[in-house]
Amino acid sequence: xxxxxxxxxxxxxxxxxxxxxxxxxxxxxxxxxxxxxxxxxxxxxxxxxxxxxxxxxxxxxxxxxxxxxxxxxxxxxxxxxxxxxxxxxxxxxxxxxxxxxxxxxxxxxxxxxxxxxxxxxxxxxxxxxxxxxxxxxxxxxxxxxxxxxxxxxxxxxxxxxxxxxxxxxxxxxxxxxxxxxxxxxxxxxxxxxxxxxxxxxxxxxxxxxxxxxxxxxxxxxxxxxxxxxxxxxxxxxxxxxxxxxxxxxxxxxxxxxxxxxxxxxxxxxxxxxxxxxxxxxxxxxxxxxxxxxxxxxxxxxxxxxxxxxxxxxxxxxxxxxxxxxxxxxxxxxxxxxxxx
Numbered sequence: 001x002x003x004x005x006x007x008x009x010x011x012x013x014x015x016x017x018x019x020x021x022x023x024x025x026x027x028x029x030x031x032x033x034x035x036x037x038x039x040x041x042x043x044x045x046x047x048x049x050x051x052x053x054x055x056x057x058x059x060x061x062x063x064x065x066x067x068x069x070x071x072x073x074x075x076x077x078x079x080x081x082x083x084x085x086x087x088x089x090x091x092x093x094x095x096x097x098x099x100x101x102x103x104x105x106x107x108x109x110x111x112x113x114x115x116x117x118x119x120x121x122x123x124x125x126x127x128x129x130x131x132x133x134x135x136x137x138x139x140x141x142x143x144x145x146x147x148x149x150x151x152x153x154x155x156x157x158x159x160x161x162x163x164x165x166x167x168x169x170x171x172x173x174x175x176x177x178x179x180x181x182x183x184x185x186x187x188x189x190x191x192x193x194x195x196x197x198x199x200x201x202x203x204x205x206x207x208x209x210x211x212x213x214x215x216x217x218x219x220x221x222x223x224x225x226x227x228x229x230x231x232x233x234x235x236x237x238x239x240x241x242x243x244x245x246x247x248x249x250x251x252x253x254x255x256x257x258x259x260x261x262x263x264x265x266x267x268x269x270x271x272x273x274x275x276x277x278x279x280x281x282x283x284x285x286x287x288x289x290x291x292x293x294x295x296x297x298x299x300x301x302x303x304x305x306x307x308x309x310x311x312x313x314x315x316x317x318x319x320x321x322x323x324x325x326x327x328x329x330x331x332x333x334x335x336x337x338x339x340x
Contacts, residue, residue: 006070010043018043023189023196028072032058032065043069086110086147086164086244089271091131094142096295097123102143104296106289108271110244113262115282116275118291124275127291128247131273132165133157141294166243168233168251174221180204180232181217187240199239206235206264210256212328231256238264248274251281259284259317280313 001009009018016039019026029035033054037046047062055061060068088109093102108114116124123141130143134157137144144151147164178186184203188196208214210231215224224232234256237246246265251258251274258281265272273289274281282288283306290298323333 001074003067003070003074006073007066010066010070013042015039015041015043015046022073023193025069025073026189028069032060034065086271088146088148089131089245090146090149091127091296092144092146093296094137094139094144096141096293098293100295102296104299106296106299108273110269110271111266112271112287113266113285114271114273115285115288116273116291117277117282117288118297120277122291123294124291125249126294127289127296128167128249128273128275131245132167132247134164163243165245165247166237166241167247167249168230168237169249174224174229176221178221179218180207180215180221180224183221183232184236184240187236193240203232203235203239206238207232210234210261210264212256227256231261234261234265238267243270245271246273248272250275250277280310280317283307283310283313 015037019039026035029037034047034050037043038049039046044062044066047065050062052061055065088107090105090107093104095101116127118124126139126141127143130139130141131145133139134145134147134152135141135143136151136157146152174183176183181200181204184200185196187193188200193199204217207228208231211228213225213228215228221229221232230251237243248262251261258278262272262274262281262284274285276282283302285302287299287301289296290300326333
């Protein structure tokens with residue numbers, strides 16, 4: 001929508017309706033100490049109740065507030081739209097630790113799940129880092145990352161708003177003393193999320209389904225375990241983040257239902273790359289990138305035979321999950337449990 005579109009909206013809709021649809025607009029008004037305006041009136045009529053001296057303190061007038069309000073909304077909605085238009089991500093090979101060329105160009109498309117496998121220290125996290133910063137030949141590997149077949153300039157790569165890439169790292173620590181509900185509501189408002197109440201509730205339910213140990217909406221985020229924190233951020237990324245590219249580093253160490261986590265993210269039509277040592281996750285992906293000596297050594301399409309082997313892997317994984325749950329519950333592990 002353009003400034004003119006928002007101008008029409010501001011003149012025809014009650015302010016409360018606009019704030020409900022675009023919660024971030026409340027921050028704009030609060031910065032001008034206008035968060036007390038009547039929400040039952042359109043913004044131009046509500047501004048008529050404001051004293052001229054109050055507006056003069058900010059070097060503006062009623063028309064200036066209205067225009068800046070509409071420009072503010074245009075900027076945020078354009079950012080939101082631009083971050084969701086990625087249909088393809090291309091990795092152009094650089095070189096490995098021995099300076100040998102990777103000789104590869106790999107294009108990934110929306111909805112694909114790609115696993116990254118290799119020994120510890122081989123360079124899996126380095127590949128994720130190259131993608132996160134949308135490298136343009138300026139990282140130690142010399143790789144280039146193209147979006148929709150095009151190189152990005154520095155402004156596109158490093159702008160803070162509307163980031164193209166969301167990364168879920170192995171270690172996640174919260175520093176804000178908010179409840180889970182407050183944290184999700186804050187994210188929803190900052191991302192112009194529609195139907196905030198519904199989306200926050202969906203994120204909370206999803207996070208609890210993923211986490212091994214349940215938590216409450218009024219639990220402080222600083223009190224969440226590592227697994228609970230990762231579950232919360234996966235749910236947040238799935239239902240609120242507009243980033244079309246999601247990077248996950250060793251989700252099997254998070255203490256969550258990792259298979260379900262990947263399935264939830266894949267339903268959002270994002271490009272997902274997950275670094276893993278887990279055969280279940282690796283074979284669940286559409287293809288896997290094999291890393292050796294810091295470089296991409298091979299790209300393997302997951303075969304039908306490998307997909308069929310997932311049935312046996314899932315049975316084994318279910319057995320291990322039952323054993324973990326019994327250990328957590330303080331039960332003893334007997335031979336019959338191992339055979340079941």
